[in-house]
Amino acid sequence: MKKYIILIIVFLFSALCLNVFGQTKHFPFEVLKTGNGNRSIIFIPGFASSGDVWNETKATFESDFTCYTLTMAGFAGRKAQPNASFENWKNGIANYIKENNIEKPILVGHSMGGGLALAIAADYPDLISKIVVVDAIPCLAALNDSTFISKENNDCSATVNQMTGMTNDQFYDMQKKTMPRLLADASKLDMVVDWSVKSDRTTFGQMYCDFFNIDLREKIEQIKCPALILLESYFINLKPAIEGQYKNLKTANFQYAATGLHFIMYDDTAWYMGQLNNFIKS
Template sequence: MKNLICKVGLLCVVLLGIIDTGFAQSFSVQRVGNGKQAIILIPGFACSGEVWEQTVDSLQNNYSCYILTMPGFAGIPPEKNPSFDSWAKQIIGFIQKENIKNPILIGHSMGGGLALYIASSQPNLVKGIVVVDALPCLAALYNPDFQSKKIAPEEFNEFESQMRKIDEEQFYRQAYISATSLTSDSLRYDNLVKWSLSSDRTTYAHMYYEYSNIDLRPIIPSISVSTLVLLEYPFKKIAPMIEQQFGNLPNIRLEYANKGLHFIMFDDWEWYIQQIMDFLNDRP
């Protein structure tokens, strides 16, 4: 997002204060645009807010965009005890502290999970959410009997220890292989790998292990705001399973991309941005 730094209306801050929820707010925030409607963009696992660059370019003339990068990811300093719950509460606290009225949340992957969680727990805080290729429970696709469990600290420690044993060359290879499975746009591989390599290994291990165990299906019925879910093309083959996870609720609309993989904003750009624009235009 280097080119955004030179654009009028950019406010780039890293906020490290104590917020109303009692959690230290340690994610980074960039603000672009000065529109009346605020949009908060939350990237996915080990990703920089730069993942939203093209999206923000399309939105900044009419909206105020707050672009997050979560602590410990893509070069942002890590926090001591990262967790999905604390990150959600930090975002809620940020919205409250900055007095951002009725924002729309756009989240990709883990960021989409955070958007779902926030909308379910704070129904009057946000105006709507857009979930980009995130499911309430990815693990349930592979194990229909999956149940979330409480993770003991020693489990996290063991997984982190295993992650730390991976040398940089092997980690690079794994990150590159992962990138090729997540986007069909080969020009994006280098950035995805760079963000992974510049992420804190402890945060990487902890959040990967925790998010793999999260099941948001029980909270989906609590989401009352308008919700648009944009899903990668391969998910269309298992649409009934996907729809079941979202509860077939009337306020949650599911749409499937025409091509590409997990990074829909890269792989099916025109379809993706049109879906978002239509959603925003329906909420003046």
């Protein structure tokens, strides 16, 4: 009997050690892995969006590629994590690629996800084979302020306090008014608003502030891989400013949608899918 008690104690101690020391590393996102191709695509959604924004896109590629669809921590109902920042999320995605031995994936990022794709390809140029940037630019703040200089120690507490201080109704109303400026397809509006409403307010405020402080205009010079830059139709009016921001990205291929707003995958679907197919499958 004593022998069995000792065995049980040893088993429980081993289980405790495995639980404490052998835990799976936490990344700042959830991952949905689908498809079983030899090549891989990592889909990075935009600000406060769910990975579901890529559902129709990835369905086209799952027969030929292994797809990793991310939803960032704190967005669209996912559990928040401390220390959310653009830098931490960038490094988290790169570490996920390395630790899971994903060989030369293609990154497809929308909005802030496009910014993350640019930053990863710049800081880890040998890790990535191609990037697709869907309606994102290297420095969002500089589009309205040509003199913009990124702050070294950016204090986001005021933005966080503003977002967390709103009532649920106030926050919902803000998102309901904002989203039609970003999405023309009315059938998708409620879904996209719901992603924002379900997002953690602290993460929302922190990342909103942090992303507006990001300036990748110089950094993108380090990108080696081919880059497809898909831009909403309105940006054709700002072509010199947009492409001026990208002047250091020598591999850039610029394409402008004919119609629609920021969520190009919903507003100009046929054109968008044609561009992706030509670039990714080539």
